Amino acid sequence: MTRAGSPGGRAETHCVHCHARFAVADLVNAIDGYSRQVRVFSSRTPCCGTGEELQIDGRTLTRGYTYAAGSLHFEGMIDLPIAGLVVHDEGAAMRLTFRGRTWTVPAG
Numbered sequence: 001m002t003r004a005g006s007p008g009g010r011a012e013t014h015c016v017h018c019h020a021r022f023a024v025a026d027l028v029n030a031i032d033g034y035s036r037q038v039r040v041f042s043s044r045t046p047c048c049g050t051g052e053e054l055q056i057d058g059r060t061l062t063r064g065y066t067y068a069a070g071s072l073h074f075e076g077m078i079d080l081p082i083a084g085l086v087v088h089d090e091g092a093a094m095r096l097t098f099r100g101r102t103w104t105v106p107a108g
Contacts, residue, residue: 011081013027016050018050022046024061025099027046028096030043030044031105032105036107036108038066038072039055039074040053041056059081059083059085061081061085062078063076084099094107
């Protein structure tokens with residue numbers, strides 16, 4: 001579940017493992033890697049540290065999983081609004097800018 005209309009426009013979601021609620025921004029701030037093969041970012045939930053696989057397309061962050069069916073694929077499960085996130089491809093890494101913070105994650 002996602003609630004985008006909460007105070008301050010804070011979009012929220014829940015952990016599929018421990019069911020705790022948290023801000024979508026927390027997933028963005030925990031991004032620590034990127035797979036070029038399937039265009040998937042890796043992150044962790046703030047509640048229990050469970051690994052997450054994410055795709056980012058414009059103003060939408062999609063939570064899902066990768067699977068192999070002849071080749072590696074990403075299956076999106078939950079679409080979440082994420083305004084203000086900018087992603088730059090820098091070759092060997094991806095640079096993210098979000099809410100005044102800029103960081104670089106390795107791209108493999």
